[in-house]
Amino acid sequence: MQDKLEAINANLVHMSELVGTAIATATTALLTDDLSMAEQVITGDDEINRLNAEVEELCFRVAALEAPMATDLRMTMGGIRMATSLERMGDLAVHIAKQVRLRYPNPSIPVDLQSTFREMGDAASKIVAEAGRVIETRDTTLADKMKQYDDTLDRLHRDLFTAVLSDSWDHGVEAAIDVTLLSRFYERFGDHAVSLARRVIYIVTGEPYANI
Amino acid sequence: MQDKLEAINANLVHMSELVGTAIATATTALLTDDLSMAEQVITGDDEINRLNAEVEELCFRVAALEAPMATDLRMTMGGIRMATSLERMGDLAVHIAKQVRLRYPNPSIPVDLQSTFREMGDAASKIVAEAGRVIETRDTTLADKMKQYDDTLDRLHRDLFTAVLSDSWDHGVEAAIDVTLLSRFYERFGDHAVSLARRVIYIVTGEPYANI
Numbered sequence: 272m273q274d275k276l277e278a279i280n281a282n283l284v285h286m287s288e289l290v291g292t293a294i295a296t297a298t299t300a301l302l303t304d305d306l307s308m309a310e311q312v313i314t315g316d317d318e319i320n321r322l323n324a325e326v327e328e329l330c331f332r333v334a335a336l337e338a339p340m341a342t343d344l345r346m347t348m349g350g351i352r353m354a355t356s357l358e359r360m361g362d363l364a365v366h367i368a369k370q371v372r373l374r375y376p377n378p379s380i381p382v383d384l385q386s387t388f389r390e391m392g393d394a395a396s397k398i399v400a401e402a403g404r405v406i407e408t409r410d411t412t413l414a415d416k417m418k419q420y421d422d423t424l425d426r427l428h429r430d431l432f433t434a435v436l437s438d439s440w441d442h443g444v445e446a447a448i449d450v451t452l453l454s455r456f457y458e459r460f461g462d463h464a465v466s467l468a469r470r471v472i473y474i475v476t477g478e479p480y481a482n483i
Numbered sequence: 484m485q486d487k488l489e490a491i492n493a494n495l496v497h498m499s500e501l502v503g504t505a506i507a508t509a510t511t512a513l514l515t516d517d518l519s520m521a522e523q524v525i526t527g528d529d530e531i532n533r534l535n536a537e538v539e540e541l542c543f544r545v546a547a548l549e550a551p552m553a554t555d556l557r558m559t560m561g562g563i564r565m566a567t568s569l570e571r572m573g574d575l576a577v578h579i580a581k582q583v584r585l586r587y588p589n590p591s592i593p594v595d596l597q598s599t600f601r602e603m604g605d606a607a608s609k610i611v612a613e614a615g616r617v618i619e620t621r622d623t624t625l626a627d628k629m630k631q632y633d634d635t636l637d638r639l640h641r642d643l644f645t646a647v648l649s650d651s652w653d654h655g656v657e658a659a660i661d662v663t664l665l666s667r668f669y670e671r672f673g674d675h676a677v678s679l680a681r682r683v684i685y686i687v688t689g690e691p692y693a694n695i
Contacts, residue, residue, distance in 0.1 A: 327560060327564075331546050331559070331560050334543050334547045335546045335547065335550050335551070335556075336550075338547050338548075339547070344543070344547075347543070348539060348540075348543050351563055352539075352567075355564075355567055435656060436656060436657050440656060444647060444648060444652065444659045445648050447656045447659060447660055448647065448659060448660055448663045451660045451663075451664070452663070452667070455664070
């Protein structure tokens with residue numbers, strides 16, 4: 272059974288790497304209005320979806336054939352949820368990429384918000400890298416760092432709202448909607464990473480964990 | 484094993500009923516700026532989340548103890564995904580309710596968009612009712628009707644975008660962002676219902692189904 276559990280874990284780590292590439296590429300596409308990078312994120316999502324289905328099958332094969340107990344049972348049950356979180360994070364990177372494609376060749380975001388979205392992309396990349404490490408090492412102390420990046424994403428999302436609603440906003444309604452949606456994608460990305468970390472903590476400890 | 488599979492199905496049907504109540508109540512709260520109805524949706528979500536966890540456990544118990552095959556195996560594996568879709572739909576109803584709470588006692592939407600959101604709420608209620616029937620009866624021909632409601636939600640979402648971006652939009656940027664987000668919640672609600680129906684078709688036929 273251990274080899275199958277390791278295969279589940281390896282798939283999840285690999286998914287986290289692909290999601291990390293997806294969000295970094297989507298952010299660069301957004302900052303540089305690069306259509307081909309956006310397309311890369313969109314087509315790259317197929318592989319993330321395939322791995323998601325593979326993890327589901329592996330988890331069920333272990334459950335059906337090995338009658339896992341305790342931590343192993345939680346790992347088998349949690350594997351599907353973690354794969355779902357990573358798959359949703361991949362979808363959010365795709366949502367960002369599709370927004371770039373929709374507005375191309377026009378820029379997707381106003382120049383004065385470039386640094387905000389760069390920061391969001393940076394925090395999102397870091398949070399998924401951390402999620403990958405938490406999955407790989409089951410070192411749940413790393414989860415605190417994730418909380419920190421998630422807080423950054425929440426703060427940037429709030430700041431962006433303030434900017435969009437201020438009197439000095441002069442980019443019009445369409446840009447306001449665009450950047451709010453984009454910012455929401457990053458914010459949700461962080462939420463899914465945190466829910467994934469909670470799942471790992473539950474697998475390791477057997478206790479639901481709400482502190483992050 | 485059949486009794487456990489029936490319990491999974493009964494839980495999923497019950498979830499679909501609770502999600503139906505949630506989206507209907509959230510829509511009424513939105514249309515009438517009713518804070519207590521909004522709170523009802525937010526607290527009611529706990530029960531949907533509890534059922535989600537219960538379905539997950541039931542599915543794994545069946546997988547671990549009964550070694551299901553063919554349709555039963557697909558039902559066991561698919562049960563978790565269907566529960567996830569319903570749980571996400573419940574979350575979207577909560578997102579709508581939280582928006583009502585955020586703007587209360589002010590109205591959440593301009594009067595001239597009331598009929599659009601009434602239509603969205605109507606289509607969303609119908610699509611989840613249909614999803615419940617598909618789960619209950621496994622009558623996959625019902626899935627076509629769901630496609631129709633999903634198309635309605637997509638169309639309303641597009642129309643709303645057009646309204647918000649037209650020169651005659653005079654409700655300002657904040658209202659534009661609010662209604663676009665709200666509309667997106669309904670549109671995503673429809674997407675999750677459709678993905679749930681696809682899952683049922685896969686369980687029944689064993690073939691992935693992309694036509695709806």
